[in-house]
Amino acid sequence: MSAPDERPATVTLAAYLGTRLRQLGVEHLFGVPGDFNLDLLDGLAVDGPAWVGSPNELGAGYAADAYARSRGLGVVVTTYGVGELSVLNALAGAAAEDVPLVQVVGAPRRAAVETGALIHHTLADGDFGHFSRAAAEVAVAAETVTAERATEQVDAVLLAAVTHRKPGYLAVPQDLALAPVDAAPLARPLVAHSDADALAAFEARLTELLATAQRPVLVVGQLVPRFGASDDLAKLAERHGVAVVTQLSARGVLDPGHPAFAGDHAGAMLTNGTAELVEAADVVVHVGTALTAELTGFGSHRRPDAGTPFLAAAEAGFGATPVGRVLFRDALAALDRALDARTGPRFERSAAVPASVVELAGPLTQAQLWSVLAGVLPTGTALLADTGTAYYGALGIPLPADTVFSGQPIWSSIGYALPAVLGQGLAEPGRRPVLVIGDGAAQMTVQELSTIAAAGLAPVVL
Amino acid sequence: MSAPDERPATVTLAAYLGTRLRQLGVEHLFGVPGDFNLDLLDGLAVDGPAWVGSPNELGAGYAADAYARSRGLGVVVTTYGVGELSVLNALAGAAAEDVPLVQVVGAPRRAAVETGALIHHTLADGDFGHFSRAAAEVAVAAETVTAERATEQVDAVLLAAVTHRKPGYLAVPQDLALAPVDAAPLARPLVAHSDADALAAFEARLTELLATAQRPVLVVGQLVPRFGASDDLAKLAERHGVAVVTQLSARGVLDPGHPAFAGDHAGAMLTNGTAELVEAADVVVHVGTALTAELTGFGSHRRPDAGTPFLAAAEAGFGATPVGRVLFRDALAALDRALDARTGPRFERSAAVPASVVELAGPLTQAQLWSVLAGVLPTGTALLADTGTAYYGALGIPLPADTVFSGQPIWSSIGYALPAVLGQGLAEPGRRPVLVIGDGAAQMTVQELSTIAAAGLAPVVL
Known part of the structure; x- marks a missing residue:
């Protein structure tokens, strides 16, 4: 100061x-x-x-x-x-x-x-x-x-x-x-604070709930990357051996090789075993999730019950009832402490995320495009996928370690991802943006290519 | 039916x-x-x-x-x-x-x-x-x-x-x-109707006001072209010999050669004699005007008083007081009938609108651009001028007969006029669009050029 x-x-x-x-x-x-x-x-x-x-x-x-x-x-x-x-x-x-x-x-x-x-x-x-x-x-x-x-x-x-x-x-x-x-x-820096009593109440009930949990699962949503908490969450999950599944809006929060990462999760829409894992869990914790139709596999997810803990941006609670003003990072720290007291077994992942490979022969197909992209995508990139085929195609490829994956799974406004290259590129100059976008979507906001060029960014545009 | x-x-x-x-x-x-x-x-x-x-x-x-x-x-x-x-x-x-x-x-x-x-x-x-x-x-x-x-x-x-x-x-x-x-x-066709009593009251008072008017002036605004009433107004003005000045938002409503057309009017902002004409008028009729800062020469116009007649879209009246629901075209017809009873002299225009000519020598200048454009613009075009230099430059050139002149003198959103070429071109296929727009404004909406091309339009773009 x-x-x-x-x-x-x-x-x-x-x-x-x-x-x-x-x-x-x-x-x-x-x-x-x-x-x-x-x-x-x-x-x-x-x-x-x-x-x-x-x-x-x-x-x-x-x-x-x-x-x-x-x-x-x-x-x-x-x-x-x-x-x-x-x-x-x-x-x-x-x-x-x-x-x-x-x-x-x-x-x-x-x-x-x-x-x-x-x-x-x-x-x-x-x-x-x-x-x-x-x-x-x-x-x-x-x-x-x-x-x-x-x-x-x-x-x-x-x-x-x-x-x-x-x-x-x-x-x-x-x-x-x-x-x-x-x-x-x-x-005086601009800082918000949790209500101390609400935070204590949340932590106490969460600690009790998790103490004997044998198969807890953290369902991680977009607030984790939004609060820049991806690394903290990765450490928490590894330290406590607690399984993590990521909503599509939080894709890339955990590296594919993370020992506690069980995969992307969207109810029954994905057949990678995460639906079964969540169904079998004895405690499911919603860490910054958004339960929209698309993100829940059109409602095919396990719905939170009255006791399901949740961490939102400025409140935390159980079921649909917040305990009060508990800020996201404070709630995450409370979750970390609550897991300290847990006596149940550590999560053991059964297998690595499978990578799909398509033979390159005949005409160029969507499947080949994604396969090739998956093969050449280096670590440390920012993969920006525009709404539609680009986004849903990009969901299917395994991400290298340290990948930022971004799109608009909820708002879904075509043309978002092209200008997003500009913002992402300036925000993290060390991370090369890779853009996948359809030609119709690109036409929405194509003039932003000039700003991207003027800013000296070197994105890969597909 | x-x-x-x-x-x-x-x-x-x-x-x-x-x-x-x-x-x-x-x-x-x-x-x-x-x-x-x-x-x-x-x-x-x-x-x-x-x-x-x-x-x-x-x-x-x-x-x-x-x-x-x-x-x-x-x-x-x-x-x-x-x-x-x-x-x-x-x-x-x-x-x-x-x-x-x-x-x-x-x-x-x-x-x-x-x-x-x-x-x-x-x-x-x-x-x-x-x-x-x-x-x-x-x-x-x-x-x-x-x-x-x-x-x-x-x-x-x-x-x-x-x-x-x-x-x-x-x-x-x-x-x-x-x-x-x-x-x-x-x-049943969709048609709105005036209130008959209100219309009669408006016409009666207007007739009385104009009966002995020696120097009436019609100030014409954007509602005249919006209601497609430009030709009707031209005939009305010629038949009755009543002077017309046009707000910049109604530019081109009367051909420059029209005997009753006294010129564009924007208070003291324009020095073409219309300010003096309006000041000297004994009755000023506001025909679909909008009295915004820019259109009134930043308030330098003659302000309406309590008795000044006005014709708006769905009401007409005097000063700030509408007499009731009088639709624009009904009010215009009432004005026509009211002028029938007038006994004062016909308006005699003193001179034609002067055309400015700039010698073409040395580097290309703004003045030359407008001079050349004025020289080559044929009759029957639609001149679309985007907000800013393009619009205010285009205001300065004399318009050929039968010209549609369009822009956004009130809203002034740059980038409007390029897509407007598409709409104008399809609305009136026989009228070739001429677009004047700055490069910054064009970048706002440049992708619409593809739609213009797809529609087979052949605009002139400057």
């Missing part, structure tokens, strides 16, 4: 936002300039995250989504109305997929709003609230910044987004972007 | 919609397929308007907007969530620009909605109303079709859109798209 005397007493609101974002790991901003956000962008350019301009807003939104998945927060900056509405698809996708994507909108001056001025980028009806209300349909927190509460509102939206792993929305009036605000809050 | 025995007693809901659209002049549908709208598209393909598939939804929305400007109604068909949200920018633009653009969304089955199923293309929170509520922020009418009221809802949305020249939103659950509905309403 900086000493108070190192920081000026006031900074511009834009600088405040930029500093907060850097504190939270954001080193790149995605977006498109527009007349209402120019002051904001000027202010953010001073010591703020680097600017990555995109040809259109939807591409920028998808890129920021992918960045958020890797960095724990992603930001897309647009102008009012014409800019922000084109991001709403990405913002909604972030809601479905548990991604902390924050949209920052440069909004009209307060005087225009207060007088109901009929200006461009509005519906010319004097109502400036249409678009923020639309965003609030999908955002966990949505604020239009006021002079009186500016820093509090910025902090509230950012903290809600990172705590809930959900999208946030922050509109900054043009005439407030460079206005001075109190810099003092910047000395 | 068809005899009842010519039509089956029931048709599918999709066929009902398709028939209604064709009755209203819609011969092309724009959009993108998706799993929730496939049944709907199958049903619309039977005797419905022709399908024009686009690479992405925003482009399809803009194309349908341009189509609506020419045909009086345009339709974009998308899937739920991932599809519809990408059109919201276009839908909002239609609200700002008074365009009857109807978005038809293929929505999930009713059973999924009723049980709050966690399915793809949703936020996985069981709430299926997020996106229709977002659309309702900008649409004049928004309905999610029910089995009980399906045809009534279809008719209500279409009628509201064409009556108000505003966007509409219609969500059709997948399992209702091919369900049978009563075909009987199709025998």
Whole structure:
């Protein structure tokens, strides 16, 4: 933490936002300039995250989504109305997929709003609230910044987004972007806390439940990678010898060679033995899962009962009943401690994940494509698979160790994965992106290839 | 009107919609397929308007907007969530620009909605109303079709859109798209009516006001071209010898050689004498105007007073007070009759609109570009100018006779005009589109060039 005397007493609101974002790991901003956000962008350019301009807003939104998945927060900056509405698809996708994507909108001056001025980028009806209300349909927190509460509102939206792993929305009036605000809050990091009693209650009941469990299984969902907890989970599972199955939304969280990894799980949709393993378990723990139709093999999974423990982003509990505010990482630590007391046997995996091989002869087929891809994919890549054939095909190949696998199994908006290459590539420069996408999907957002090239990334595009 | 025995007693809901659209002049549908709208598209393909598939939804929305400007109604068909949200920018633009653009969304089955199923293309929170509520922020009418009221809802949305020249939103659950509905309403055309008393009151007061007017001026706005009333207005102005100035949003409504056309008008922003003409008028009639900042020369126009007559889409009145429900075309006919009784002198235009000429020497400049364009633009074209330099540059050139001039002076979303070429070209095949657009704006929606080529259009792109 900086000493108070190192920081000026006031900074511009834009600088405040930029500093907060850097504190939270954001080193790149995605977006498109527009007349209402120019002051904001000027202010953010001073010591703020680097600017990555995109040809259109939807591409920028998808890129920021992918960045958020890797960095724990992603930001897309647009102008009012014409800019922000084109991001709403990405913002909604972030809601479905548990991604902390924050949209920052440069909004009209307060005087225009207060007088109901009929200006461009509005519906010319004097109502400036249409678009923020639309965003609030999908955002966990949505604020239009006021002079009186500016820093509090910025902090509230950012903290809600990172705590809930959900999208946030922050509109900054043009005439407030460079206005001075109190810099003092910047000395205190933005951190959320669990309720201590709720956490203790969760841990106590979980410990009791697991103490004599003979065949516990952890069903791991998308919140584990979203919270950057994949390594922690891998260590936990290995240390305690507890079986792990991964939802398709958490594919790649455990390396295929991990001794406790039993495979991908989607109810009866996958025939790799995980359905039987989960059915036979005496305790099933849902670690950041989402029980959507596609992820549960269209409801063919073992449904949680009233006693099934779950760990969600900002609450944990049993069955459908949260015990209170228990943050995901605190709940994961509680699970780790609870497993310490377990006396049952360690999980022994029966066999390695089989790799399929197809002979290369005759015309190129889908099966051959996936087989070849599986054969050449090195460790340490980011495999981005767009919705549709690309995604479901890529689900079928075994992943090398240390692979980030990403797509949109819930929101399923075609065209997502191409701009996601930009965000993923900038978020983790050491990890080469590999994109598989159909030609129809690629047409949705193809202009983002120019930004990918401008950023100097070298993805493999199939 | 068809005899009842010519039509089956029931048709599918999709066929009902398709028939209604064709009755209203819609011969092309724009959009993108998706799993929730496939049944709907199958049903619309039977005797419905022709399908024009686009690479992405925003482009399809803009194309349908341009189509609506020419045909009086345009339709974009998308899937739920991932599809519809990408059109919201276009839908909002239609609200700002008074365009009857109807978005038809293929929505999930009713059973999924009723049980709050966690399915793809949703936020996985069981709430299926997020996106229709977002659309309702900008649409004049928004309905999610029910089995009980399906045809009534279809008719209500279409009628509201064409009556108000505003966007509409219609969500059709997948399992209702091919369900049978009563075909009987199709025998009655969809028509709105003025309130007879309100119309009579408007005409009486207008007649009295104009009877002795010596220097009346009609300020013409975007509703005149939106209602396809440009020719009627031209005849009215010539017959009565009443001066007409056009807002920039109604540019091209009158040919430059029209004897009553005094020029484009935007308060003191334009120095062509129209500001003085309007200031000197004894009666100013606002014919479908929008008094936004940009269109009024940033408020430098002569503001309407309490007695200033206005004609809006579905109401007419004086000052800020409507007399009641008076539809635009009825109000225009009332204006025509009111001018019959006028005894004042005919307007005599002092000079023709001057054409500027720039010598072609030295490096290519903006001024030269516009000069050359002005010199080569034939009559009968559609000049589509994208927001920014292209639009404001194109405002400066004199238009040949019979030119459609189109852009987004209010909503001002860059990238609009490129897909607009598709919609305009299909709406009026005999009118060659000429597009002027900056490279940044073109990148927003560049993929629509493929649809333009596939449609066999031959636009000129600058």
